[in-house]
Amino acid sequence: MLNVREILKTFNLGTINQKIALNKLSLELFPNDFVTVIGSNGAGKSTLLNAIAGNFFVDSGKIAIENADITRLPAHKRADMISRVFQDPLSGTAASMTIEENLIMAYRRGKTRRLRPAIGAKERDIFRAKLEKLGLGLENRLTHRVSLLSGGQRQALTLLMATLQKPKLLLLDEHTAALDPKTAEKVLELTCNVTEQEHLTTLMITHNLDHALSFGNRTIMMHEGRVILDIKGTERNNMTISNLLEMFEKASGAHMNTDRMILA
Ligand SMILES: Nc1ncnc2c1ncn2[C@@H]1O[C@H](COP(=O)(O)OP(=O)(O)OP(=O)(O)O)[C@@H](O)[C@H]1O
Numbered sequence: 560m561l562n563v564r565e566i567l568k569t570f571n572l573g574t575i576n577q578k579i580a581l582n583k584l585s586l587e588l589f590p591n592d593f594v595t596v597i598g599s600n601g602a603g604k605s606t607l608l609n610a611i612a613g614n615f616f617v618d619s620g621k622i623a624i625e626n627a628d629i630t631r632l633p634a635h636k637r638a639d640m641i642s643r644v645f646q647d648p649l650s651g652t653a654a655s656m657t658i659e660e661n662l663i664m665a666y667r668r669g670k671t672r673r674l675r676p677a678i679g680a681k682e683r684d685i686f687r688a689k690l691e692k693l694g695l696g697l698e699n700r701l702t703h704r705v706s707l708l709s710g711g712q713r714q715a716l717t718l719l720m721a722t723l724q725k726p727k728l729l730l731l732d733e734h735t736a737a738l739d740p741k742t743a744e745k746v747l748e749l750t751c752n753v754t755e756q757e758h759l760t761t762l763m764i765t766h767n768l769d770h771a772l773s774f775g776n777r778t779i780m781m782h783e784g785r786v787i788l789d790i791k792g793t794e795r796n797n798m799t800i801s802n803l804l805e806m807f808e809k810a811s812g813a814h815m816n817t818d819r820m821i822l823a
Pocket residue numbers: 570571578579580598599600601602603604605606607817
């Protein structure tokens with residue numbers, strides 16, 4: 560599905576600040592994979608998602624989705640295939656617009672840019688049905704401005720918008736890290752529901768080791784711009800957080816060093 564082959568990304572090449580952020584990293588995702596991504600500070604997790612989304616071109620290596628080479632495709636041309644949800648609940652929605660105005664933008668994404676008629680009754684029905692599934696009562700607030708919503712409600716709406724036109728790949732960049740624990744759990748539950756219902760292939764960065772093992776079907780660990788562990792199947796099912804930390808230390812020769820890691 561997603562095939563990342565030996566991608567290299569160096570920032571500030573030839574300067575004192577030169578940094579190899581992705582060091583010939585390879586990763587393959589299969590259809591319906593839900594892969595959690597963990598690693599130390601600066602391991603290259605966000606840079607990997609940026610490279611896949613096309614925020615920059617990699618220096619070398621290859622990225623393909625469903626066998627189509629997207630390595631040199633600009634971000635806006637990857638946007639029909641790849642959806643992304645960021646940490647900041649304010650970043651995925653337009654605050655001054657209503658819930659239905661936000662949804663219609665996502666719904667019509669990638670479709671012709673000709674002047675469009677207003678939102679129709681059929682579209683409203685679709686939005687209401689989708690919002691109802693979130694269980695947050697937003698289906699009765701279609702004409703409310705998004706600025707009135709809480710962080711968790713906004714993040715749930717962002718998730719819905721990101722998956723309204725089924726993407727080939729969903730990238731979640733610590734999308735619950737800015738929420739309080741209870742709301743984070745709710746948004747994670749919604750994430751599981753939507754990825755299962757829509758059969759999405761998903762890559763989720765998290766600093767929560769418990770979430771890294773309990774969500775999805777695979778966990779990859781990154782260190783210094785590479786994937787150093789790929790854990791799945793029975794091995795993953797039986798794994799505890801201390802096993803995970805031990806494996807990391809063995810594979811990397813370093814301690815898992817992150818100020819934001821949540822161990823339980
Ligand atoms: N635009 C940039 N310019 C220069 N250096 C960058 C840039 N983006 C990332 N880096 C560097 O590349 C390395 C990888 O950064 P990245 O943000 O991908 O790490 P991360 O694993 O997501 O870390 P964290 O868990 O702390 O968010 C870091 O050393 C970072 O400082």
